[in-house]
Amino acid sequence: MKNGGVDVVQEKGAPSPATGSLQYVAGAGGNDAPSTYQIATGAPVEDNSPLGYNVGPVTIVFLNISMMIGTGIYSTPSSIIGGTGSVGLSIMYWLLGGIISLSSAAVYLEFTSYFPSRSGAEVVYLEQAFPYPRFFFPTTYAMQKVIMSFRSSNCIVLANYLFAAAGRTGTEWQIKGVALAGYTVVLLAVVFHTKYSYYLSNAIGVVKLITLIFIAVTGLVVLGGRTRVPEPLSHLAHPFEGTATPYGMTIALYRIIYSYGGWNNAFNVTNEIKNPVAQIKRNGAISIVTVTVLYILANVAYVAAGVANNVKVGKENLQNSGTIAATLFFTAVFGKSRAVRGLNLLIALSSFGNLLAVMLGAARMLRECGRQGVLPWTRFWVSTKPFNTPLGPYLLDWALTAVMVLALPAGDAFNFVADLAVYPAAFFSFLAAAGLCLVRWRRRRAGLSGRPQFRASHSVVVFNVLVHLYLLVMPWYPPTGGKADVSFWYGTYIVTGLAILAACGAYYGIWVHGIPRWRGYELRQQFVDFGDGAQAYQVVKVPVAEVAEWDATHGPGR
Numbered sequence: 001m002k003n004g005g006v007d008v009v010q011e012k013g014a015p016s017p018a019t020g021s022l023q024y025v026a027g028a029g030g031n032d033a034p035s036t037y038q039i040a041t042g043a044p045v046e047d048n049s050p051l052g053y054n055v056g057p058v059t060i061v062f063l064n065i066s067m068m069i070g071t072g073i074y075s076t077p078s079s080i081i082g083g084t085g086s087v088g089l090s091i092m093y094w095l096l097g098g099i100i101s102l103s104s105a106a107v108y109l110e111f112t113s114y115f116p117s118r119s120g121a122e123v124v125y126l127e128q129a130f131p132y133p134r135f136f137f138p139t140t141y142a143m144q145k146v147i148m149s150f151r152s153s154n155c156i157v158l159a160n161y162l163f164a165a166a167g168r169t170g171t172e173w174q175i176k177g178v179a180l181a182g183y184t185v186v187l188l189a190v191v192f193h194t195k196y197s198y199y200l201s202n203a204i205g206v207v208k209l210i211t212l213i214f215i216a217v218t219g220l221v222v223l224g225g226r227t228r229v230p231e232p233l234s235h236l237a238h239p240f241e242g243t244a245t246p247y248g249m250t251i252a253l254y255r256i257i258y259s260y261g262g263w264n265n266a267f268n269v270t271n272e273i274k275n276p277v278a279q280i281k282r283n284g285a286i287s288i289v290t291v292t293v294l295y296i297l298a299n300v301a302y303v304a305a306g307v308a309n310n311v312k313v314g315k316e317n318l319q320n321s322g323t324i325a326a327t328l329f330f331t332a333v334f335g336k337s338r339a340v341r342g343l344n345l346l347i348a349l350s351s352f353g354n355l356l357a358v359m360l361g362a363a364r365m366l367r368e369c370g371r372q373g374v375l376p377w378t379r380f381w382v383s384t385k386p387f388n389t390p391l392g393p394y395l396l397d398w399a400l401t402a403v404m405v406l407a408l409p410a411g412d413a414f415n416f417v418a419d420l421a422v423y424p425a426a427f428f429s430f431l432a433a434a435g436l437c438l439v440r441w442r443r444r445r446a447g448l449s450g451r452p453q454f455r456a457s458h459s460v461v462v463f464n465v466l467v468h469l470y471l472l473v474m475p476w477y478p479p480t481g482g483k484a485d486v487s488f489w490y491g492t493y494i495v496t497g498l499a500i501l502a503a504c505g506a507y508y509g510i511w512v513h514g515i516p517r518w519r520g521y522e523l524r525q526q527f528v529d530f531g532d533g534a535q536a537y538q539v540v541k542v543p544v545a546e547v548a549e550w551d552a553t554h555g556p557g558r
Contacts, residue, residue: 022131024446029117032274037448038115041134041525042127043371043537045117046271050384050533051364054195055272057283062205063198063269063357064287067262069208070354073295074347075157076255077302083252087303088239090252094299097256098292101263103463105284106456107433108267109277113452114439116276120368121267122432127372129435135374135512135523135539137431140504142369144424145362146396147500151355152404153421155179158351165344179405186355187398190363192387201360204353211346212294218333219301236304247479247490253471254422259295261421262354263288268361277453305332359397366393373525373537382536422471423497430468436461522547524554 027045028035031053038045055063081090111125118124123141130137159178163170170178190197223236266284270276305328330340367390370381380392436456475494516522522544525537542550 024448027117029271031117031271031276033116033276036114036116037443037446038118039128039131039442041131041537042115042124043118043368043373044527044535046533046535048533049119049271050388051194051269051272051390052388053272053274054198055266055269056274057279059198059202060266060273060279060283061287062202062209063265063361064262064284065209065291066201066205066353066357067265067361068260068287068291069205069212069294070154070262070351070357072255072259072261073212073298074161074350076259077299080252080255081303083244083248083250083255085242085244085248086240087236087242089242089244091239091296091299093252093256094295095292096253097260097295098288100257100464100467101260101288101292102285103456103460103467104429104433105263105288106454106460107436107464108264109281109284109454110436110452110456111432111439112267112270112280113277113454114443115270116453117271118368119269119271119364121264121270121365122428123365123368123372125432125435125439126428129432129438133512136508138369138372139374139508139512140501141428142372142374143504143507144428144500145365145369146375147400147503148421148424151183151358151397151401152179154351154355154358155183155401155405158182158348158355161344161348161351165341165348167341176405180402182352183355183398183401183405186352186359187394189356190359191389191391191394194389197356197360197389201353201356204349204356207346208350208353209290209294211343211350212298214343215301215329216294216297219297219304222301222304222333236300245480246474246477250470250474250477254475257422257426257471260288260291262357262361263291265357265361268364281454302329305329359394362397363390363393366390366396371536373539378528378536378538379530382534383530384532384534385530388532420493420496423475423494424500426468426471427497427501430465430472433461433464433468516541520544524550526554 023040024037025040026035026037028047029045030048077090080093081087084090084093108121108125111121111128115124115128123138123145126137126141156175156179159170159175159182162178162182163175189200263284266273266280266287270280273279330343334340334343367381369375370378370392375381381390383392384390476491479490512523519541520543521541523539524542524547526540527535528538529535
């Protein structure tokens with residue numbers, strides 16, 4: 001049926017609240033995707049993306065690659081090999097990371113088949129999977145994204161490699177200052193023009209890819225015995241020698257998930273991609289497989305480098321290398337030369353490119369949260385004026401990163417923030433994987449059960465649910481002797497993550513229920529158009545006495 005010019009489908013056998021929360025409305029963007037149905041309370045589909053349609057196959061590949069190849073592969077091998085206890089098991093973990101990324105991408109791709117003209121990835125998926133309690137998941141997820149909008153660990157790694165390139169060791173405040181300056185340059189690079197920011201990201205992505213290929217190939221040369229490294233095969237002679245603990249294996253998996261973070265970046269810009277399902281399916285898979293192969297080869301290279309000029313990059317020293325494993329590798333193979341400093345500069349550029357890709361994708365997620373209407377000051381999040389870029393999300397991202405860079409001790413910042421970033425994300429990823437089953441069920445009830453353009457297998461969905469359940473439960477298992485990889489209590493990041501989730505839930509309770517009851521109004525959504533294609537829902541306060549009239553005169557979808 002039609003309501004106010006919008007195609008509406010009612011879920012069969014379900015109640016029909018005046019709010020339209022179980023009604024589906026049709027919509028299509030300008031990205032050549034077919035018209036599809038979504039739950040009416042979801043943010044409206046933008047007919048013409050205000051951010052343009054600048055994301056093609058090359059940009060899809062490098063949005064993912066630039067975000068994955070950033071700080072993780074150069075900073076986490078030490079903790080991963082320490083957690084798994086052996087070289088062989090650590091390599092298997094890097095392979096597992098690729099498998100998890102591909103299976104998660106399959107879940108996301110089915111969601112994209114249902115909502116091909118909505119950017120924001122999980123923002124959209126949770127909104128559509130869990131419409132009840134009304135506003136709950138959009139609100140809590142939006143607040144979590146706002147609170148977690150910082151990149152301090154990546155900025156610290158960028159600063160460390162810049163000092164390594166300069167042949168210096170920076171003090172704590174010098175590292176913080178360089179980290180903040182680097183992120184300020186990232187902000188300036190993306191804020192003025194969307195298309196050119198993608199071009200810059202792609203260009204740096206090419207450099208990042210070449211750098212990692214160089215490390216991988218150099219590792220193979222080392223194994224062939226054609227470098228200064230003596231007996232390179234000796235470090236791989238007993239690959240599974242060592243002992244792993246449950247806590248160590250969990251932390252290692254956390255660092256693996258962190259290192260592969262970015263496999264989903266292209267999903268954040270879906271509405272800027274022509275024919276998004278087919279494009280992401282092909283080019284997203286290419287990016288994940290490419291990175292997985294290079295990650296494995298890079299880790300083999302780190303271990304095989306052995307001993308040169310009294311610098312070890314075998315199992316023992318890689319385990320103690322902190323966040324500059326690549327620096328030790330270069331030094332072992334090439335000696336302490338200017339060439340090593342230049343190679344460290346390439347790693348720093350890789351970190352910079354990672355920050356650039358992260359800011360591009362994260363801003364789209366924050367903007368989509370704002371388009372749902374559940375954040376205050378809707379215009380701040382949604383409007384693309386004056387530069388046709390998401391200026392509001394960019395500025396928030398920079399501000400929170402600055403606070404975290406200045407507040408946390410530089411030594412513990414990377415490990416703590418890396419783990420903190422994974423825990424709440426694992427909670428919502430678990431809900432997204434489980435929520436796909438609910439979306440399928442609801443769409444069948446509404447008579448929208450036609451086969452989507454892509455469908456993930458049941459085994460893949462179950463695998464995703466179990467992986468993220470593991471990431472939520474196992475971190476509670478204490479480390480041996482209570483000693484963790486940070487100077488404070490090992491469970492600090494878990495409690496902090498839960499506190500963030502609890503704060504999001506408290507915000508929802510106060511904003512949606514507490515204050516409205518006290519002030520005598522109810523919340524409803526109102527469609528707003530900010531011009532230049534930017535459209536959103538704005539949550540308005542309707543006095544209780546006027547709610548019935550409002551519901552009768554405001555149809556779903558507008």
